Amino acid sequence: MSRRLLVAFIVLAVAFMTGCYDRVDMENVAFPLTLGLDLDEKEDLIVYVIEPVFGEKIKKKSNEIAVKAQSLRQARGEFDRYSMGVFIGRQIQQILVGRRVLQHDGWFQLLDVFYRDAKNSLTPTVIAVDGPVSEFISLHSEDKPILPLFLNGMIESKSSYSETVKADLQDLHHQMFEKGITPVVSEIKYKKDVYLEGTTLLDHKGVYAASLNKDETIFLNILKKKSDIAHLSFNIPGVSAESPLVTGLLSFTVSEADTKIKTSFRDDRFRFEIKVDMPITLTERVFSYHVEKNKKDLEEIIAKQAEQKMIKLIKKIQKAKIDPIGLGLYARAYEYKSYKRVEEHWGEALSGAEIDVTVDVTITGSGPVR
Amino acid sequence: MVNLCKGDVMRFLDKFSRRKYSSAREEGRQADQDSISTRLPQNIEQLHNLFPEAPDLIIREFTIKKTGELAALAYFKGLSDKNAINTSVLRPLQFEIGHDNQDEGFALSVGPIQSLNTWSDIEASIFSGESILFVDGRLEAYALDTRGWPQRAIGEPQTESSLRGAHQGFVETGAQNIAMIRRYISNRELKIKELKAGRRGATKISLLYPGDVAHPEVLKELEDRISQLDVDVIINTGELAELIEDNPYSPFPQFILTERPDAAASQLLQGRIVVIVDRSPSVLVAPAGFTAFFQSIDDYSTRWLISSFIRLLRFLAFFIAILLPGLYIALISFNYELIPIKLFLTIGDFRGRVPFPPFVEAIIMEITLEMMREAGVRLPAPIGQTIGIVGGIVVGEAIVQAGVINNIMVIVVAFTAIASFILPNYDMVASVRIIRFLMMIAASMFGIVGIVVGMMILIGHIISLESLGTPYGSPIAPFRLSDWKDAFVRLPLWNMKTRPISARAIQSKRQGSSRPKGDGK
16 A cells, blocks of 8 residues: 555656756757857957747848857857847857957867856867958858858868868867867858868967968878878979960879878987878879879879978978877877976977978879870 | 357357346355256256246257157257257257167267266356256266357458468467467477366366476466466456466566467467467467567568568667657757757757647647557448548648648657557557657656656666566576577577577477588588
């Protein structure tokens, strides 16, 4: 009998339980899809959001709000006052950060709410904007899906070809707090329309350090061992220009480049010997060249160019005193004692390091035509 | 023809139930005069007393030609075979002299003849369709096996149709059902234990088991449970199952009920026990494990790769049928971040038009689905088709256009329905329906967390269940690797060398390891 009472009690308790306190049905929620951070002329923080608008009869598919705020949480309070539903940031797809914000120390701390409030997801991609963020927020292309979806697709597809990186909040957090590496995020620019520039390199504190274009990003990804497939075009020197249409441009696909990094510490400086194995397949050749006969020569030419470009990239990195490749992780693994001494200013230590790059190119395919 | 039979049965049941009460009234008086008398008229009078309002009781008085004795034959019209009585009983007794001079033996061309001398025995045998021969001057009556009650022809099993399996289903006569199983297992190790249950209409219950394979403890347990029953009558196997189940409060069926002789035979060969309840066209198989409800007899006659695929599909369907509506509610009400952004925008567009919260929306649709299904089951076949039209067009199309339910919800309900139709066992489908609603409630209160907790409770419950004292969760928990050959997939038949451990067979070798491979190997 008492068991029956107990069961009845549990059933009643469950039925009338107020367990649904955090339940908000989808139609009562306003979902920001893109979050933008920028500074205005007076160095005040402006927070932008783009939220989708649901409804058949509404022409405009998204709604944009901009508010002045000191923090994201405060901004959310402001957004709430502009919108029909409750603002819930769990479907944010990307966070656009303006260059002006990136140039200031401590901007990363603004994202604290994403890490501290466990209900927020860590999946939004961080995108650096070269220029003012407002240009993107107010953008309404008739012939494009809404910006959040557009950017999503853009970053997703280009990062799979190594042309940019897809750094979500989780990655960014790791790169910020890992001392042996500095953050890399993708970079967009307004060039009459949304234009994917490549990547933005940040220093240990998250402050803007340098920008890389598409090709440089590909080489960075190859050095980071993050490149599965990439498309490159090189100008082959020594091609006689008999017509303006014939240039020495050679396009190829690099698939599964193999990078080996040897670390050592000698004469008070780190030494990295980077050896890259690049199997390539030719995809386009707009000049005449007997590939089969001169395969070795061509491989050497391409290898030399790739080598030069990588060295140039490394010089750029060293000059900016950052380490987007993550060589610090190798230094820590192989030369722990020496690394530990310079850990706190690793970027500087790296700038004095000796980094050799050798590239070995193998042409694995030149297409079914001669 | 069928209608006629039905009418007879109804009339019979009517009389039968009325008789029950009158007999109860006379119980006290009867006790002291239970044995029959030597005088025929007294016996006939007693018969009339015993069955006062039974116009279908026929008492025919005549003289036996061979001995010149007065005799009476009593039987129930409809329960006994009229032809057999006329040609094999009345005719020889009245007109034939016979060759031998034996006093006792009658020259009757019927099977078993049993002598009875108590009224309670007579009552039992007359109700089972036997005719009773009273002879003046003898202190015993003879029960002649002239049973012939209304019967249905053996036909295709209605609830479990199969592509490759046999097209014979069990019928309402226990003896025929036993015969059907014997056709598959013609071996003297197939043992049958007969039990009776029910006070007012003793139901004959036969336990079939492979004598050298079935575990005696399991058999004893089943026998004990059945013999301890104290009920009026068992009309159907489902009743028996409920009465002897290990845990009647569980949503899960703990015995397999099947209408297929081939399925029953296959279960017998695995070492399980088959219970045949007379008058019921489905038999009970015990002990049963959770995975057994996902097996179909077709699995063994289809090629193993294909049937493995189909089996995996069934398990997937089980989870879809249980979880999908709950998941929908959880995603729309709590965990939006889990929806891919493009689908999210689509759902948002649809949801904007719907006036109800997701839980109410889901409940409306699921209840509609359940009602349509129930309606489809009970309606006669020609009208049943309208349900499809009503369901498909009215509910599917109109409800969305009217903006009551959104498109995604209709898809969810359709998916759930299809998923639950895949499961081969009706009882399991019914359990899935109940669990689905519980999951929806959990999801509407706690979101994904609710579903996870619900699943944990469900799994815990399955593990704790027992069927006839054997673990229900086997071979998953307790883990029995060798039984996995026939659980989630069906490995090739030549790999099934042993009977499943979960059936607790005492002799486990099922077959040798040789397989003819051609080329004389």
